[in-house]
Amino acid sequence: MRFEGTASYVADKDLMVAVNAAIALERPLLVKGEPGTGKTELARQIADALGVELIEWNVKSTTRAQQGLYEYDAVSRLRDSQLGDERFNDIGNYIRRGKLWDAFTTDRKVVLLIDEIDKADIEFPNDLLQELDRMEFHVYETGETIRAVNRPIVIITSNNEKELPDAFLRRCFFHYIRFPDMETLQKIVDVHYPGIKQDLVRAALTQFYEIRETQGLKKKPSTSEALDWIRLLVADDISPEDLRGDAKSALPRLHGALLKNEQDVHLFERLAFMSRR
Amino acid sequence: MFLPFFLELKAAKIPVSLREYLALLEGLKSGLVDYDVEGFYYLARSALVKDERYIDRFDQVFAHVFKGLDALAGDDGIDVANLPEEWLRRLAEKHLSEEEKKLIETLGGFDQLMETLRKRLEEQKERHQGGSKWIGTAGTSPFGAYGYNPEGVRIGQAESRHRRAVKVWDKREFRNFDDSVELGTRNIKVALKRLRRWIREGAEEELDLPGTITATAEHGYLDVKTRPERRNAVKLLMFFDVGGSMDDHIKIVEELFSAARSEFKHMEYFYFHNCIYEGLWKDNRRRHSEVIPTYDVLHKFGPDYKVVFVGDASMSPYEINSPGGSVEHWNQEAGIVWLYRVLNQWPNAVWMNPVRENHWQYTHSIKMISDVFSQRMYPLTLAGLEAATRELSRRH
Numbered sequence: 001m002r003f004e005g006t007a008s009y010v011a012d013k014d015l016m017v018a019v020n021a022a023i024a025l026e027r028p029l030l031v032k033g034e035p036g037t038g039k040t041e042l043a044r045q046i047a048d049a050l051g052v053e054l055i056e057w058n059v060k061s062t063t064r065a066q067q068g069l070y071e072y073d074a075v076s077r078l079r080d081s082q083l084g085d086e087r088f089n090d091i092g093n094y095i096r097r098g099k100l101w102d103a104f105t106t107d108r109k110v111v112l113l114i115d116e117i118d119k120a121d122i123e124f125p126n127d128l129l130q131e132l133d134r135m136e137f138h139v140y141e142t143g144e145t146i147r148a149v150n151r152p153i154v155i156i157t158s159n160n161e162k163e164l165p166d167a168f169l170r171r172c173f174f175h176y177i178r179f180p181d182m183e184t185l186q187k188i189v190d191v192h193y194p195g196i197k198q199d200l201v202r203a204a205l206t207q208f209y210e211i212r213e214t215q216g217l218k219k220k221p222s223t224s225e226a227l228d229w230i231r232l233l234v235a236d237d238i239s240p241e242d243l244r245g246d247a248k249s250a251l252p253r254l255h256g257a258l259l260k261n262e263q264d265v266h267l268f269e270r271l272a273f274m275s276r277r
Numbered sequence: 278m279f280l281p282f283f284l285e286l287k288a289a290k291i292p293v294s295l296r297e298y299l300a301l302l303e304g305l306k307s308g309l310v311d312y313d314v315e316g317f318y319y320l321a322r323s324a325l326v327k328d329e330r331y332i333d334r335f336d337q338v339f340a341h342v343f344k345g346l347d348a349l350a351g352d353d354g355i356d357v358a359n360l361p362e363e364w365l366r367r368l369a370e371k372h373l374s375e376e377e378k379k380l381i382e383t384l385g386g387f388d389q390l391m392e393t394l395r396k397r398l399e400e401q402k403e404r405h406q407g408g409s410k411w412i413g414t415a416g417t418s419p420f421g422a423y424g425y426n427p428e429g430v431r432i433g434q435a436e437s438r439h440r441r442a443v444k445v446w447d448k449r450e451f452r453n454f455d456d457s458v459e460l461g462t463r464n465i466k467v468a469l470k471r472l473r474r475w476i477r478e479g480a481e482e483e484l485d486l487p488g489t490i491t492a493t494a495e496h497g498y499l500d501v502k503t504r505p506e507r508r509n510a511v512k513l514l515m516f517f518d519v520g521g522s523m524d525d526h527i528k529i530v531e532e533l534f535s536a537a538r539s540e541f542k543h544m545e546y547f548y549f550h551n552c553i554y555e556g557l558w559k560d561n562r563r564r565h566s567e568v569i570p571t572y573d574v575l576h577k578f579g580p581d582y583k584v585v586f587v588g589d590a591s592m593s594p595y596e597i598n599s600p601g602g603s604v605e606h607w608n609q610e611a612g613i614v615w616l617y618r619v620l621n622q623w624p625n626a627v628w629m630n631p632v633r634e635n636h637w638q639y640t641h642s643i644k645m646i647s648d649v650f651s652q653r654m655y656p657l658t659l660a661g662l663e664a665a666t667r668e669l670s671r672r673h
Contacts, residue, residue, distance in 0.1 A: 014323075027300065062506075082498070162539065163328075163463035164463075165463070166327075170296050170297055174323055174324075176329040
């Protein structure tokens with residue numbers, strides 16, 4: 001199994017090496033990077049390229065590690081026992097499988113995406129150490145041990161909101177998706193909108209990088225925002241000359257797709273005001 | 278065989294462990310990146326570096342250790358004299374256009390050209406650096422003549438030709454990430470965790486086992502009770518000293534700030550300068566226009582808030598104990614009066630001091646403030662932070 005990128009995902013060589021190392025050595029791959037650089041998309045594309053199923057586990061601030069393994073629904077069991085339902089005799093009926101369990105027990109290799117692991121509690125990664133390392137866990141209620149039939153390809157994404165513990169990091173391969181340079185971004189745009197007007201793309205990307213390099217922006221626009229913006233430009237049939245927007249402000253046309261908070265919009269208006277004087 | 282590299286990484290204070298080194302060796306053994314320096318670099322980076330902060334440092338060490346290893350791949354001794362035929366062919370095909378290939382034909386054909394190359398490589402004594410240099414300097418050889426420069430060629434590599442001139446690790450693209458502020462706060466967050474105070478409020482989702490047993494025993498039938506989940510409900514109020522002598526400590530204070538901010542939902546902060554007086558502010562750029570009266574803050578936040586002052590407490594004693602002592606404005610009441618007001622409102626308070634503890638005795642004002650806080654002043658270190666959180670969590 002080797003990952004070589006897909007028709008709709010531009011993967012740099014460093015990314016491919018990291019993904020292939022994770023696949024070959026059966027270790028989790030931790031992917032970090034600015035929001036909107038395609039971290040989550042990566043897992044989908046790996047699953048696509050290898051033709052395997054993707055199991056997504058979206059982590060939230062309230063998610064606990066145990067939920068990924070299994071949950072024991074004691075309340076239903078108590079209720080059933082009172083109603084005289086025969087099912088309650090078997091505790092197994094009340095064990096709800098988590099995503100990790102699903103990923104371990106499928107008969108084919110799967111891609112398991114643990115999305116935004118940094119959203120959870122600071123101890124969350126520590127609670128998954130053994131499970132991800134040995135790819136097995138114990139179910140106390142039934143006394144069975146769930147062991148991975150086929151070790152899944154584990155992709156973990158993080159937005160850097162919390163630092164992850166060293167012990168956890170040591171068990172992973174790591175890749176930081178850096179922001180693409182203009183050439184790569186052009187490739188990405190081409191993949192997403194084939195047959196787009198090249199002069200428009202070039203003008204748009206030039207302006208996009210100008211915006212990104214503006215000092216003091218609260219939120220720099222990212223790859224996904226560039227793609228949205230270009231789609232809007234195409235939909236509105238804007239010519240490259242029109243792209244600058246009206247002369248009064250430095251704001252580009254349809255800037256709503258790029259600048260997501262009002263302080264950044266104000267910043268641009270102020271810059272325009274200063275440059276006019 | 279890469280042990281010196283591993284040790285140099287350690288020496289450069291990149292947190293690498295034996296486990297990661299073994300993972301790298303395992304990756305090499307499984308043939309992930311045969312004969313490909315760039316691939317080796319990426320694999321090593323992916324296996325050994327786990328934080329983008331260290332990538333720049335890693336690049337530097339890599340460049341230093343593997344200096345000269347750029348053209349020919351395979352540090353583990355690929356037999357250069359026995360270059361595989363299709364390897365060379367692929368190399369040439371990749372870089373030669375159709376006309377150039379025709380030209381080669383006229384010069385005796387591709388095979389002969391490759392034969393020459395192989396012979397020259399055999400004559401070669403030193404395998405690694407020498408090999409590359411040797412080919413590279415053969416400017417009059419057919420290799421040079423057909424317009425590819427072996428000096429930079431990555432053999433067996435299809436993409437990113439534009440990167441050839443500069444080695445990837447020499448570009449040091451990750452320089453910016455070194456030492457950025459939001460990072461490096463995990464230890465602080467773990468220390469702050471002690472401040473958590475669990476209470477149950479909100480939707481009743483969790484099975485209350487003792488409650489269920491009691492209710493069942495009382496009623497004679499199974500009566501399931503539920504209760505809300507535990508949540509962290511600690512309320513934290515922080516006051517930061519800014520400007521002046523605090524500029525030396527800006528990094529650690531920023532770390533504490535960002536750690537506290539992401540760890541606590543109910544966290545409020547205000548800024549002051551040197552000592553607390555009748556006005557505070559929330560935005561340092563507008564500190565003179567948007568002053569918040571300290572009385573408002575005192576009235577707004579209840580006594581259940583835990584209070585942390587962060588400041589070096591280094592000032593002239595007059596700034597603490599006399600009216601009009603402030604360096605910035607005329608204060609009607611002395612700083613000490615305000616400090617006592619604060620402590621009356623929030624008895625659960627500590628003062629974190631970034632100045633090293635063994636220097637405290639040399640500054641009179643530090644002792645004064647520490648006395649006001651009944652010795653609850655702690656150094657802004659991990660140990661100090663732990664002691665402070667223990668103190669803060671003693672009383673609810």
